[in-house]
Amino acid sequence: MRRFIVLLAIAAALQAQTSSHTRPRSTPAAEPKGAFPLISITIDGNRTHAERDLLSIAGLRTGHDVTKADFEAARQRLLDTGYFQTISYSYGPAPNSSGYALKLELVEEPQLYQVLFMDLPASTADLSALLKKNDPLFTGRAPATDPIVKRYTQLIADYLASAKNYHDRIAGALSPENPPDLALVFRPALQATIAEVKFVGNRSVDTTALLNAVAGVAIGTVYSEGRFRESLDLSVRPLYEAQGRLRVAFPKISLEKAPDVKGEIATVQIEEGPVYNLSGVRAPGNPELVKLAGLKIGQPVNFDQVQKAKERIRESYKRHGFLDPTVNVERDIDDTGKTVVLALTVTAGDQYRFGLLDIRGLDLVSEPEVRKMWGLKPGAPFVSGYPDQFLTAVREEGVFENLGETRAEQKLNADTHTVDVTLYFKGAPPKDERHRKRPGDTTSPADPSINLPLTQF
Numbered sequence: 001m002r003r004f005i006v007l008l009a010i011a012a013a014l015q016a017q018t019s020s021h022t023r024p025r026s027t028p029a030a031e032p033k034g035a036f037p038l039i040s041i042t043i044d045g046n047r048t049h050a051e052r053d054l055l056s057i058a059g060l061r062t063g064h065d066v067t068k069a070d071f072e073a074a075r076q077r078l079l080d081t082g083y084f085q086t087i088s089y090s091y092g093p094a095p096n097s098s099g100y101a102l103k104l105e106l107v108e109e110p111q112l113y114q115v116l117f118m119d120l121p122a123s124t125a126d127l128s129a130l131l132k133k134n135d136p137l138f139t140g141r142a143p144a145t146d147p148i149v150k151r152y153t154q155l156i157a158d159y160l161a162s163a164k165n166y167h168d169r170i171a172g173a174l175s176p177e178n179p180p181d182l183a184l185v186f187r188p189a190l191q192a193t194i195a196e197v198k199f200v201g202n203r204s205v206d207t208t209a210l211l212n213a214v215a216g217v218a219i220g221t222v223y224s225e226g227r228f229r230e231s232l233d234l235s236v237r238p239l240y241e242a243q244g245r246l247r248v249a250f251p252k253i254s255l256e257k258a259p260d261v262k263g264e265i266a267t268v269q270i271e272e273g274p275v276y277n278l279s280g281v282r283a284p285g286n287p288e289l290v291k292l293a294g295l296k297i298g299q300p301v302n303f304d305q306v307q308k309a310k311e312r313i314r315e316s317y318k319r320h321g322f323l324d325p326t327v328n329v330e331r332d333i334d335d336t337g338k339t340v341v342l343a344l345t346v347t348a349g350d351q352y353r354f355g356l357l358d359i360r361g362l363d364l365v366s367e368p369e370v371r372k373m374w375g376l377k378p379g380a381p382f383v384s385g386y387p388d389q390f391l392t393a394v395r396e397e398g399v400f401e402n403l404g405e406t407r408a409e410q411k412l413n414a415d416t417h418t419v420d421v422t423l424y425f426k427g428a429p430p431k432d433e434r435h436r437k438r439p440g441d442t443t444s445p446a447d448p449s450i451n452l453p454l455t456q457f
Contacts, residue, residue, distance in 0.1 A: 177226030195263025
């Protein structure tokens with residue numbers, strides 16, 4: 001043991017440190033020759049895995065003789081797992097100078113994903129047990145690093161080939177199976193394409209309506225249960241929520257090969273659920289929204305009508321200069337009484353006001369007339385859609401003969417929260433002044449009775 005102490009003294013404050021990025025030294029310190037007992041191991045940076053599992057992979061045990069080469073090999077075995085970004089170590093004499101004291105410093109991969117198995121001829125329980133048996137660090141969640149994806153893919157492929165006589169190529173990749181969360185999914189590399197969709201259990205919505213709703217978002221797409229369920233929520237669920245069936249569910253989706261085309265038939269089981277009545281509508285701090293929504297209390301809630309109510313509220317805000325309002329509807333569902341209360345809230349955003357009007361394409365006589373007809377005053381809340389409706393009124397009222405193409409451009413000034421408008425006219429006004437309507441004519445857009453008042457938009 002005295003030899004061990006002398007060699008460490010020669011190495012001068014050995015602290016032999018090695019990391020995944022070792023810097024070359026100009027005068028490397030001398031290393032003790034031969035093996036010495038490993039007295040203690042300290043691990044820093046481990047938050048996810050049991051220390052015994054890490055040591056099992058590292059292959060280090062206290063009481064056994066080790067060298068620096070053993071420490072380096074242990075570091076590499078841990079890095080090869082794919083669970084760590086970097087690993088460094090340092091070692092020196094133990095307090096009683098009877099051998100080495102080792103310190104491992106780990107930086108774990110920060111993101112772990114749920115590991116899923118899809119469309120494979122083995123249960124999730126069996127495949128999870130397979131990975132756990134071969135990888136002590138596997139907990140059902142793992143980082144999507146190349147070492148892990150390659151190693152798990154090979155383990156699954158070998159198992160299926162020997163136990164299930166299944167030899168299709170397996171692929172592992174991140175996939176949005178439970179949107180918006182990503183999962184590390186292992187499935188056949190050649191995925192099934194949906195050739196047909198069938199529904200069972202539907203009664204209140206006929207099959208044709210269901211097929212028409214799902215056809216454009218599912219047929220011909222590569223099957224993924226998560227994405228397919230998302231398609232059902234976007235296309236089929238609204239058909240049921242229009243009837244007040246807020247708890248509609250799709251508990252089972254099964255696949256079978258299509259007999260006459262290349263692809264799969266996806267059969268969707270539907271549980272329609274009960275009808276819920278609308279028992280109330282709230283708009284904290286803004287009761288006018290309830291009136292504007294116009295939803296009928298005491299009847300089955302119809303979310304087609306709820307969507308229309310949201311659009312009416314949006315348009316109301318846009319008429320007052322709030323050009324991009326967000327309308328949220330929260331549901332307070334009473335499953336016992338089969339009722340729902342809706343709470344309306346609006347995030348209005350910035351209010352924009354009218355700035356400048358530029359008119360192009362008209363002569364010196366016609367332009368002032370059009371400018372007089374224009375109903376928005378500088379500084380007034382900008383009415384979304386007003387410029388286009390103004391041009392429509394000019395055309396429909398026959399203000400000009402031989403009027404060609406017209407269009408309006410809007411320029412939003414984010415700094416000043418103003419909107420400048422440019423109106424473009426093509427086609428010369430009639431040469432005979434007798435054919436031009438005067439601003440005082442009762443059918444002219446300048447007439448206050450039809451001057452596109454802001455309250456009409």
